[in-house]
Amino acid sequence: MSVADENNRDDEGREPQRTQVRLPVALKVVVVSTTLEVTESLLEMVETMTGASVEVIVGEIGGIDDSVLQHHNPDVLIADVRLESPTDLDRLRSIVQQAEADTCVIATAQTSSVEGVRRLMRLGISDFLPQPINRDDLMSALQHAARRVRQSRPSEGGHVITFLHAGGGAGATTLAVNCASSIKETNEKAKVCVLDLDVQFGQVAINLDLKGSHGVLDLLENPERLDAMFLESIMTHHKSGLDVLVAPDVLVALDAIEPELVVRVIEVAAELYDYVVIDMPLALTPWSQSVLGRSDVAVMVGQLTVPGIRQLRRLAGILTSDGVGDVRTLVVLNRFLGGWKTSIRPKEAEKVLGRPIDFLVANDFKIASQCIDQGVPLSEIKKRSTIHRNVAEMANGILSLLSEKHGASYLES
Numbered sequence: 001m002s003v004a005d006e007n008n009r010d011d012e013g014r015e016p017q018r019t020q021v022r023l024p025v026a027l028k029v030v031v032v033s034t035t036l037e038v039t040e041s042l043l044e045m046v047e048t049m050t051g052a053s054v055e056v057i058v059g060e061i062g063g064i065d066d067s068v069l070q071h072h073n074p075d076v077l078i079a080d081v082r083l084e085s086p087t088d089l090d091r092l093r094s095i096v097q098q099a100e101a102d103t104c105v106i107a108t109a110q111t112s113s114v115e116g117v118r119r120l121m122r123l124g125i126s127d128f129l130p131q132p133i134n135r136d137d138l139m140s141a142l143q144h145a146a147r148r149v150r151q152s153r154p155s156e157g158g159h160v161i162t163f164l165h166a167g168g169g170a171g172a173t174t175l176a177v178n179c180a181s182s183i184k185e186t187n188e189k190a191k192v193c194v195l196d197l198d199v200q201f202g203q204v205a206i207n208l209d210l211k212g213s214h215g216v217l218d219l220l221e222n223p224e225r226l227d228a229m230f231l232e233s234i235m236t237h238h239k240s241g242l243d244v245l246v247a248p249d250v251l252v253a254l255d256a257i258e259p260e261l262v263v264r265v266i267e268v269a270a271e272l273y274d275y276v277v278i279d280m281p282l283a284l285t286p287w288s289q290s291v292l293g294r295s296d297v298a299v300m301v302g303q304l305t306v307p308g309i310r311q312l313r314r315l316a317g318i319l320t321s322d323g324v325g326d327v328r329t330l331v332v333l334n335r336f337l338g339g340w341k342t343s344i345r346p347k348e349a350e351k352v353l354g355r356p357i358d359f360l361v362a363n364d365f366k367i368a369s370q371c372i373d374q375g376v377p378l379s380e381i382k383k384r385s386t387i388h389r390n391v392a393e394m395a396n397g398i399l400s401l402l403s404e405k406h407g408a409s410y411l412e413s
């Protein structure tokens with residue numbers, strides 16, 4: 001739930017009809033159609049999806065130039081097809097044949113008889129949208145396209161996402177673990193790891209019910225051995241596909257860790273993994289700045305209370321100081337109670353912070369503790385819960401920020 005959505009609730013507290021959805025990668029959508037209803041509804045729907053831009057070619061698919069893909073370079077081409085027209089079907093076939101792995105061709109038609117859809121699928125299209133086009137169908141087709149585009153783009157080296165918290169128990173570990181799991185779910189092929197750098201009181205192993213005996217302690221005892229092979233050998237594997245570098249189960253002094261070693265661990269992890277999610281301790285350490293300096297995104301987790309927002313403001317100040325590189329920051333308010341149940345409203349908190357709040361995650365102690373008790377991510381407990389939806393929105397927001405940072409800006413057309 002975004003703050004905009006929260007502020008747009010009506011008097012009865014109902015959510016607005018049209019929530020803005022972020023796609024995990026930027027997509028250029030080109031629509032070929034002569035039907036005003038189709039083009040207008042697509043334009044309207046795509047407008048509610050951050051990350052997608054749309055261009056309309058008014059014309060029949062059978063009549064457009066064969067080189068439409070080269071000229072317009074879409075990630076997604078939506079072709080309005082007349083099933084009874086052999087010219088339309090021939091041209092669609094030829095376009096599908098020319099499409100590279102990172103271009104999805106989607107067909108839409110007025111009739112959606114089983115036989116008609118089968119004929120189109122046999123041409124090799126990625127998806128079919130019956131008319132009138134429905135937003136959920138479009139969303140699911142574009143999510144699918146976004147996953148395909150992401151997989152076919154060459155990896156730029158691992159992205160580093162660091163979770164910090166202002167105030168103990170804000171939920172940073174919960175969000176870090178579930179963000180990692182959500183990224184893995186969105187992008188099955190991606191290699192995702194969690195580094196539990198809360199070296200004194202790390203909880204990631206407990207949250208995921210991991211019994212591994214290796215982790216950060218091996219690193220501290222053998223810093224000279226650190227390379228990709230060594231790091232792989234001290235990772236613990238979770239059944240969800242996540243790898244975890246677990247925190248020591250003995251007390252380690254925070255200043256016993258050299259900043260250079262932490263930076264090196266992150267660098268090696270970023271060679272091995274597409275996404276490196278870091279859970280930081282509450283205390284600021286001599287190596288906190290080094291971690292931030294090597295992070296792409298820093299997620300500050302706090303709670304919507306007066307002391308919680310004051311603590312967040314202090315933390316945000318550190319993130320704008322020198323030595324933290326060009327880390328992008330996000331503010332997430334966790335355990336959000338909603339509406340009248342909070343003493344301070346998100347808009348007021350934004351004023352105190354002097355910056356926007358990016359995501360709100362609902363309070364749901366029952367589901368959060370069930371996850372810990374069973375050692376699994378939220379998605380395995382209750383996918384349809386608000387807390388899971390909020391965490392998935394946050395993870396998608398982080399992915400969007402990363403794709404902007406690495407050149408696939410939403411502003412690009």
Ligand SMILES: Nc1ncnc2c1ncn2[C@@H]1O[C@H](COP(=O)(O)OP(=O)(O)OP(=O)(O)O)[C@@H](O)[C@H]1O
Pocket residue numbers: 165167168169170171172173174175198201203281282334335336361362363364365366368369372387
């Ligand atoms: N959205 C939520 N709704 C309800 N309970 C939550 C939520 N998020 C986390 N919790 C619960 O809050 C407690 C603290 O969570 P967590 O360990 O993730 O916080 P933390 O910020 O990492 O704390 P620490 O300061 O110990 O590192 C846990 O019991 C967890 O189950």
Ligand SMILES: [Mg+2]
Pocket residue numbers: 172173174198203279
């Ligand atoms: Mg924690």
